[in-house]
Amino acid sequence: MSSRDAILRKLRAAQTPFADAPPPDPHLPVVPLDTGNRAALIERFIAQAEALSSAIHRCASPDEAHAAILRVIAPDERVLCWDFAHIPLPGLDAALDRAGIAVAPPGDASARVGITGADAALAATGSLVISSGPGKARQVSLLPLVHIAVVRVDQIVPHMEAWIAALRAAGTDAFAAASSTVIVSGPSRTADIAMELILGMHGPGALHIVLLDSEAQP
Amino acid sequence: MRSEAGRFVTAARQALTDTPLQDAVKRATDTAARKRDLAMFADGRDHGEALRQQAAAARHRALSQLPALLEQAEERLTANGATVLWATDDAEVCRHVQAIAARHNVQRVTKSKSMISEEVGLNDALIAAGIDVLETDLGEFIIQLAEEPPSHIVTPVIHKSKDAIRDLFVEKLGMPPTDDAQTMARFAREHLRAAFLSAEMGISGGNFIIAETGTLCLVTNEGNGRMVTTLPRVHVALVGIEKVVATLEDYALLTQVLPRSATGQALAVYTHMINGPRRPGENDGPEALYVILVDNGRSAIYETEYAEVLGCIRCGACMNACPIYEATGGHAYGWVYPGPIGAVITPLLTDLKEASPLPHASSLCGKCREVCPVDIDLPRMLLDLRRDLVNAGHTPPPWTVGIRAWSAVARSPRAFNAAARAAHIAQHALPQGRKLPLGPLGGWTASRNLPKVAAQPFRAWWAAREKARDRDEQS
Amino acid sequence: MDFPPRPSPIDQPVALYVTCLVDYLSPEVGIAVVRLLEHLGITVTFPAAQTCCGQPAYNGGYQHEARPLAERFLDVFHDAPVIVCPSGSCTTMIRHEYPRLFANDPARAEQARAIAARTWEFTEYLVDGLGRTDLGLRLRAPQTFALHDSCHGLRHLGLGRQARALLGAVENATVVPLEDHDECCGFGGLFSVKMPDLSAALLSKKIAHIRAGEAPTIVTGDVSCMMHMNGGLARQGASQRVRHIAAVLADGLPEGMRHA
DSSP, rough: OOHHHHOOOOOOOOOTTTTTTOOTTOOSSSOHHHHOOHHHHHHHHHHHHHHHHEEEEEEEEEEHHHHHHHHHHTTTTTTOOGGGGGOOOTTHHHHHHHHTOEOTTOOTTTEEEEEEEOOOOTTTTTEEEEEEEEEBBBGGSSSEEEEEEEEEEGEEOHHHHHHHHHHHOOOHHHHSSEEEEEOOOSSSOOOTTTTOOEESSEEEEEEEEEEEOOOOOO | OOOGGHHHHHHHHHHHTTTHHHHHHHHHHHHHHHHHHHHHHTTTTTHHHHHHHHHHHHHHHHHTTHHHHHHHHHHHHHHHHHHEEEESSSEEEEEEHHHHHHHHHHOEEEOOOOOHHHTTHHHHHHHHTTOOOEEEHHHHHHHHHHTOOOOSSSSSSTTTHHHHHHHHHHHHHHHOOOOOOOOOHHHHHHHHHHHHOOOSEEEEOOOOETTTTTTTEEEOOOOOOOHHHSSSSEEEEEEEEEGGEEEEEHHHHHHHHHHHHHOOOSSSSEEEEEEESSOOOSSSOOOOEEEEOOOTHHHHHHSTTTTTGGGOOOOHHHHHHHHHHHHHHHHHGGGSHHHHHHHHHHHHHHHHHTTGGGSSSOOOOOOOHHHTOOOOOOOOOOHHHHHHHTTTTOOOHHHHHHHHHHHHHHHHHHHHHHHHHHHHHHHSSSSSSSSSOOOOHHHHHTTSSSOOOSSSHHHHHHHHHHHHHHHHHHO | OOOOOOOOTTTTOEEEEOOHHHHHHHHHHHHHHHHHHTTOOOOOOOOTTOOOOSSHHTTTHHHHHHHHHHHHHHHHHTTOOEEEEEEEEOOOOOOOOIHHTTTTHHHHHHHHHHHHHTTTEEHHHIISSSOOSSSOOEEEEEEEEEEEEOOHHHHHOOOOOOOOOOHTTSSEEEEEEOTTTSOSSOOOOHHHSSSSSHHHHHHHHHHHHHSSSOSSSESSSSSHHHHHHHHHHHTTSSSOOEEEEEHHEEEEESSSHHTT
C-alpha cells in the first residue's frame, strides 16, 4: 500500500474529531472597517503603509508620478521593471527613456531598483497584492534593494476579506492561474538579532508606493 | 532530530544558572507577549476573543474533514502543476528529497524555515548525499553556524545575545567586528545572496495549504522564503498533513491571526500564496514544484483524544506566555518544539517514556491556553499525558507508592487527622530556615520554609464550638 | 468562560468544604469563612466526613488514586443545596475535573455535574451568588493590600473581580497593584517538589515583585499559593506576608462577631 493510501486510511479509520463543530463565520473580517467610506479607506491605507516604513508618493497626475519615480531611481541608470502594460501609469516607458534609464533584462540581479504594478491594495494593513505572470516577474519586487510599486487609488479595497470576496466573484480559477501571489506589507525585516528591528533583510529594504490619484487610464 | 527531552530536569537546572540566557529569553518573550496583546486586541477585547474562537472553528472544521481536504488539496495542487508526494515518516521524507535532488542534479540547496525538516533530520541526510545545504532565515542561519538546534519556533535564536551573534559572524564568516545589528544583517544578506542565486533547489516549509484552490502558503518577514521558492529551478515544500485548511476565507482569517499572535504584526511582510511552478511565458519561478505531505506521527495523534493539538498554527504565543519556558529557554525541552506545545507534542510525536519529564514541566497555570489563537486546551493535555505516564508505568516507583499511601490515608478523615497530628508533633523536631535531606521535601526546603501544621485543626475548632453550643442549649 | 446556569444560593444554608490545607495548615481561614457567613445571617454546616478533594493525586496523573476521594466528596455533599469552598483550585477540581474523572460512570458523572452546579468558590459565592460586595466591614486601623491572582481561580473560574470588589468595600483597606499579579507563584501542587528548581525560580520572581511593592500584606484566594509564597518570604527574611482573603475580610468584622 502506498504511503498516501496508508495515511488516508488511518485518518479515515479514526473517530472524527470535532465532528459536530459549527463552521466558522466567513464574514468576520479580522480588521473591522467602514467599507463604504472611500476617503477614510484611502487615508487608512496611507497611514498603515507609512507605519510599516513604506514611503507613499501620492500623485495627482502621471507626470507627478514619473517625477517621483525618477527621484527614487536617481542616480542609477538601470532598473528592473515589469512590462509596462502591467503598470497602471501611462507614459512611464517614455519618461524612463527620456531620463536615460534602461530596463535591465529579466534576471539581472544587480539592479538596485525594481518597478511593478499591483493587483490590489489593502487599506486595513497598508499592503499590496502582487501576482506573478508573463511580463510580471516575481524577482522585480524581490531582488532589488528598492521596490517601487505603482497603484491606482481605485485599486484600494478595504481588507483581505474584501479582496477574497472579489476573487470569489471572479472565479477562483483566475487566482489559481497565477503561479505566485504575494501580499506585501512593507519592506523586508528581521528581529532575529536580539529582538532589534532591522529593515532590509533579504527582500527589498525600501518600498515606495506611487499612489496614482488621477482619472487617467493606461 | 534525536530527542533529548529525557534530560529536561538537568538541562533546566543548567539553564536556570545561565544568566545571559535568562536575560535574553525574558526580554524576547516579554516583548513578544506584549506585542501579541496589542495586536490581537487592537479592535477591543471582545473582537480579539471572537477572532480566537473563529480561528479555532476554522481549525476544527479542517481537522474534522482532514482526509477529504488532503485529497482535494492533492487534486488541486496537481492540477496546478505541482507534484504531490506523501511521507509516512522521517526516513521517507529524506528519501523523497534525496531522489528529487538526484533527478534534478542538485548540488546546492537553500532553505527557508521548516520545523519539519528539523524533525526528520533532513539537512544531515542531504549533506550525507554530498549536497550543500544553507539555511537562509537569519535565525536559522545563525544556529546553523553555531551548530545548535533552534530554541523557539518563530525566533529560533532568542537564546543568543547580540554579542554572541557578532562573535559567531566574526569567527566563522570573517565579518569585520561591529556592534551595529543593521551592519550585521547587511553582512548576512550579502553572504547569502550568492547562494540564493546559485542554488538549484529551494526547500521551504508550509504554513498552510488551501484545499479548495491547491495553494501552498508561506508567512515570512525576511524575503528568504520568496527567494528559495522563486530563484532555484526546483522548489520542494515540506508540509505537515495537519496544515490543510478548507477555504480561502479560513486561510484569510488564519494568515492574519498567526502574525498577530506570533510577533504582533497585522500581516507578515510577505504573505505568499504559491499556486504552482512557473507558467508558460513567465521569466522566473521554479520549473518544478514538489509538495511533500508529511505524516511523521500526526495520523497517530489524529486517532487519539489529543487530535485537537493538530490545530496548532505554530505561532509561539504559548511559549512566550509560559513561565517555565521563560525560566529555561527552548533547548532544555530537548527537541524541535519547546514550551507548552512542545511539552505536549514531543511525547506524542517521539516517545512518551523518553519524554516523560515534559508533561510535568508545568505548574498548570493555564496561560498557554489563554493566549493560544486557536484555543487548544494544552493544560488538559498535560494532565492527560501525566495520566498516560502513570497508566503506562512510566513514573518512578517511589512516587507511585507515595501517592497510593497518601490516597489510602486521605480517604479516611480519621486516618488523615492522625497523620496530621503526627506531622504536627514531628515538625517541632525539624529545623526551619535551611535545606533538609528529606527526599522530595529537600527540594522544597532548599529555598522555602515549610508550612506549619496548626495546633488545632479547623475540624477540632468546629467540633468544640458545636459541643459548647449544645451545652448552652441544654442549660 | 462557559458555565451552566447555577441555581441561586440565596436563602440556602451553606455546607462548608473547608479543604485539607485549610483544615490542617490554616484553620484561621475556615474560621474566618464561618464568621463572615454567620455575620450575613447564613446557616453554616460542616460535614465532618469530608477529606481531600484528590487534586494532588489527580494532577500527578494518578486518576485511579484520586477517584475514591472524589467519590467520597460526592457522597458527603450529595444533599447539600450549596457548597462553599475557600479555594479556587479545589473548586476547579470539583467543578471541572470531577465530571471528567467519572466520564465512563454515567451515574457518578451525573452526580458530579449536579454537585458542580451547587459548588461555589468563597468570593464568587458572596459577590455573584449572593450579590453582596459590601459586607459592612471595617478594619480597626488602615492597612494596604495587594492581590495575587491564583492561577486556577483566575483562568478556570474567572475569579479576581470578586475579591477586588470585596476588599475594595472594606473601610480602612487600601488596595494597590502588584506587579505581575497574574503570574504563577510556582507552586503547581506536586510540581513544587517534582521540579523544585523551576518552582523556586518562579517563586523567586514573585517574591521580588512582592518585596518591591508597597503592600505589606498580599491577599490571595488559595492557601496553597499562600503557603508557597510565605515559605519563600520567610526564608528570605522579608517583612511581607500573604494572607487569605477570608481572613483579611474577617478582620473587618464587628468586635463581637470576631470571637463568637
